[in-house]
Amino acid sequence: MTNELNNWSKTKIKDFQATFLSWYDLEKRTLPWRENNDPYRIWVSEIMLQQTRVDTVIPYYLNFMNLFPTIQDLADADEDVLLKAWEGLGYYSRVRNLQKAAIQIVTEFNGEMPKDPALIATLKGIGPYTTGAISSMAFQLPIPAVDGNVMRVVSRLFEISEDIAKPASRKTFEKIMTDIIDPHKPGDFNQAMMDLGSSTCTPTTPTCNLCPINEFCQSFEKGTMLQYPVKSKKKKAKPVYYIGAIIKNNRGEFLLEKREEKGLLANMWTFPLVEEEPIIENTLLPLGGLTSKQPEDIEKQTLENLTKEIKENYQVEPVWLKKPFVEVKHIFSHLKWFIAVYFGQLIEDNDHEELPKNCKWVHPSEFDQYTFPGPQQKMWQAYLTKFKD
DNA sequence: AAGCCGGGGGT
DNA sequence: ACCCCAGGCTT
Numbered sequence: 126m127t128n129e130l131n132n133w134s135k136t137k138i139k140d141f142q143a144t145f146l147s148w149y150d151l152e153k154r155t156l157p158w159r160e161n162n163d164p165y166r167i168w169v170s171e172i173m174l175q176q177t178r179v180d181t182v183i184p185y186y187l188n189f190m191n192l193f194p195t196i197q198d199l200a201d202a203d204e205d206v207l208l209k210a211w212e213g214l215g216y217y218s219r220v221r222n223l224q225k226a227a228i229q230i231v232t233e234f235n236g237e238m239p240k241d242p243a244l245i246a247t248l249k250g251i252g253p254y255t256t257g258a259i260s261s262m263a264f265q266l267p268i269p270a271v272d273g274n275v276m277r278v279v280s281r282l283f284e285i286s287e288d289i290a291k292p293a294s295r296k297t298f299e300k301i302m303t304d305i306i307d308p309h310k311p312g313d314f315n316q317a318m319m320d321l322g323s324s325t326c327t328p329t330t331p332t333c334n335l336c337p338i339n340e341f342c343q344s345f346e347k348g349t350m351l352q353y354p355v356k357s358k359k360k361k362a363k364p365v366y367y368i369g370a371i372i373k374n375n376r377g378e379f380l381l382e383k384r385e386e387k388g389l390l391a392n393m394w395t396f397p398l399v400e401e402e403p404i405i406e407n408t409l410l411p412l413g414g415l416t417s418k419q420p421e422d423i424e425k426q427t428l429e430n431l432t433k434e435i436k437e438n439y440q441v442e443p444v445w446l447k448k449p450f451v452e453v454k455h456i457f458s459h460l461k462w463f464i465a466v467y468f469g470q471l472i473e474d475n476d477h478e479e480l481p482k483n484c485k486w487v488h489p490s491e492f493d494q495y496t497f498p499g500p501q502q503k504m505w506q507a508y509l510t511k512f513k514d
Numbered sequence: 515a516a517g518c519c520g521g522g523g524g525t
Numbered sequence: 526a527c528c529c530c531a532g533g534c535t536t
Binding site: 181218258 | 526527528529530531533534
């Protein structure tokens, strides 16, 4: 028994479990992955739900299970089709690892999710949280599944002051959860934590008077709910500046480039992007703050650079609009992109030679066959709005 | 332990 | 503008 649980007798723990689970039986959300205990369905949902809200996940989940109804289907899937099914969800390595794990399951475990948590944890993309989630929900094993919800709820229940931003803190919460989880309904218990965290025990405005377990909550008793959880601040997203080049040829096609197979937005398609140093008069500013009123010589120099870069990298020399027609901003978890988007029209039919291997001319009617990340979606929408074709 | 990896919604 | 979200992998 941990120190945090000193004042919780075995009777109190059972009382807590009964109270909590009867609330869950009445109030649990109806969700597609709760229809049964199929480990595959649960697994896919858990991967999608990493850092992603339930409402966002549901339509993706339904589509995904329709496309890939079994682990074998997932293992056999074409990677482009797979990535397309994930388009817009973010953290795209999740879906690559999902397929790697499916192949692992087919080759090493006869196509069935192993029941041993130690084996589940060997699968790509499955860490401590997801191991606990699958083990408890699909196989009724009393393993905690500690996510952000659990750390918030538990930190309030027992007034735990450890910094939940630090990876090492997870063990403290796992230990407490191991002590209080209901061994007869571990899956329900873990999911009750999720539902409570999303509906009642929310980050900034918990509705403690409606909480089914407030009588057990130490911070509710003391009125310290808003002091928990303790979480150190993340660093701010770093700004990066690009020129975006939307280039159209005389067949109405646009130049697209496939990104590297590793790193940010791996294997996804965008219009050409040229990184720029936005240093004007020794000041680092977003291009977005300059384009509208930058001095003419700067404007001219930017266009010359763009012309040169595009010619060198893509062997084309379009006629450019002199100024960017839109400034796209896109915020990632760790980066902030500012893209000044230029439009160039290719007049001569010299667009079929020397194009780099990862580039293609694509007609807009075929864009739906390519996976576009957020910034690309924004550039294209801005183009459509501006030029209405 | 820290950094990398998306996107959307709430406040 | 900042925080949060059913985290995991790499270095």
